[in-house]
Amino acid sequence: MTQPMTGRAVLEVLDGGILTTVQDGGRPDLGHLGVPLGGACDPWGLAVANLVAGNPPTAPALETTVAGLVLRVLSTALVGIGGADLGAVVRPVGQRLMPGATYRLSAGDEIAFPGPPDGRRGVRAYVALPGGLDVPIVLGSASTCLAGGFGGLDGRPLRRGDQLAARAAGPPAGPELRIGGGATDRASAQTDAPTSVHVLRGPDDEAGAALVALAGGAWRVGVEADRMGIRLDGPTLPPAGPSARPSHGVTWGTIQLPPDGRPIVLLADAQPTGGYPVVGVAISADRPILGQLRPGDPVRFVETTVEAARAALRASDDRLRAAVDELADAARWEELWHGAGG
């Protein structure tokens, strides 16, 4: 189902790393057909990469996981970076690429993601090109649906030899931009402290005791962690409801409790329906935090209110708008500066 690229190839994949896929805002309207929401597991990281590349927040970009991605620059390119700091570096120059900034790279440069620097949190980084990555839109989105084998590049992770083009035609005209204000602090925090995830009650009346135990427990992200969800290691929770129960729709952030008592937090690629009891539901504003958790990370759960959840989401939304305004000003200033000089 690959369509010919309309733009000139800008990047070539030398190594796809652990898992690199094309992601955007996902497919929010197809849950009734069994299609996962999909999209970036850290929507904030995706937005940052896109904004500095001059794109709307959910334009298609690369999401790469932990380590191993190596890209070769085929023609002069402006590249926006977001999400976690996975140690991205330009070879052979040695320049580090930090989340929240754009970089102008030359043909022949290689971008490598060797992995998070020592002590840094975070697992997912985003690479955006001006106009967004040029891949076919399938069922309303460019996102790679791994469960269905469609979207992105033929529904699969990137591998050596893949070529990527930008939707914006011609050489990149935009300035190099940078988002300030701690836009990426949370993804790559340098701390041993537990990550706080805020939760609300789920639909199950009988889940009260399990939710109290969840909020009182010290947890670590288990080794079973992918784009569908993360297992938690910690105390065994009391049952959150009868184990044989009718399946129902679930959301990104839903905390399920299988019969073994080890909770699962669902992420972007979770199947849209599930049959396990629900302990609680993480708030929407914490989705980017969930998407950056790595096996072994300490986590704690804090029960909150709908009002506080909405306030947190509004704050995050305001921050994004402020970043857009800041970048618009920076771009204008840069234009003026170059105009005056020329």
Add this chain to the structure above:
Amino acid sequence: MTRVVPFGDAAVLVVLEAADEHDPAVIRGVHRLAAAIRGLGDPDLGSPVPGATSVLVGFDPLALDPAEAEARLGPALVGASDERAGDDGLSPLVELPTRYGGTDGPDLATVAATAGLSERAVVDLHASVEYVVGFLGFAPGFAYLSAVPPAIATPRRATPRERIPAGSVGIADRRTAVYPGGTPGGWQLIGRTDTTVWDARRDPPALLTPGTRVRFVPVPVGR
């Protein structure tokens, strides 16, 4: 009767109370409810996701809180809450020509042994009833059909298979399903159809959508 319960800060679950998930009337009730919610055309509400006895409705948490979302749903709940209403006769019927047993249905013997029936009797029973799609999940296009006759309801395999061929027909307890292909799976595989249940390039991509009626039609193996 329906009950609306908050599901985090961005969704509510509309539950049909005391409903039997294998009752065709209940499944049609869920389907009608989802259609009525979709019919509201409310831009702040997400696309409804049917479950076995419920419909999950996402909403924009910047625009609404769960109580406001419930209020917006009101008109749809009033019209669609009579889940005991009979078949409206409007759901499409899909017939799936199916080769039972052999390499297409490697677990047919297990199902027969568990049921204490001949393989032929299992096939006859599986193909004897009209199923209804309750909901989808697990993978794009994977539809949960109710209800398998109790005599041949068989639990999942202890160990799932790593990759199921497209079109494989499976049984898990009182549900049956057609695998879209390319996924692992733990259902008892009793046959296979050549009908494509999922194609991302097709419109609509899923053949079996909530409310669709389905019949399996046995075809001779080896054609």
